[in-house]
Amino acid sequence: MDCKVKLWEVYGDRRCLNTFIDHSKAVRDIYVNTAGTRFLSAAYDRCLKLWDTETEQGKPGFTNRKAPYCVGFNPGEDKQNLFVAGTSGRKIVQ
Numbered sequence: 001m002d003c004k005v006k007l008w009e010v011y012g013d014r015r016c017l018n019t020f021i022d023h024s025k026a027v028r029d030i031y032v033n034t035a036g037t038r039f040l041s042a043a044y045d046r047c048l049k050l051w052d053t054e055t056e057q058g059k060p061g062f063t064n065r066k067a068p069y070c071v072g073f074n075p076g077e078d079k080q081n082l083f084v085a086g087t088s089g090r091k092i093v094q
Helices: none
Strands: 004-008 016-021 027-032 038-043 047-052 068-073 083-087
Touching: 004 027, 038 068, 038 083, 047 068
Parallel strands: 027 068
Antiparallel strands: 004 016, 027 038, 038 047, 068 083
């Protein structure tokens, strides 16, 4: 595991389209929104990052006292700005 998230083309050339780098420790989980325009990354640096796949830019991270193990967007189309994370402290944060 490393500190990067790679976006791959799975059809055609099967090549890496982009590499997103901003975590200081290994990335544990990612979750892509339903439109495929944004994704969340959770890493052992205790940080959650929100990335834009179109502009290839990341938003300032959200930190927590415990490492996030898993992340997910709200499944509602009109609520894709909400997300949750399960942490090593056995809690879910929103």
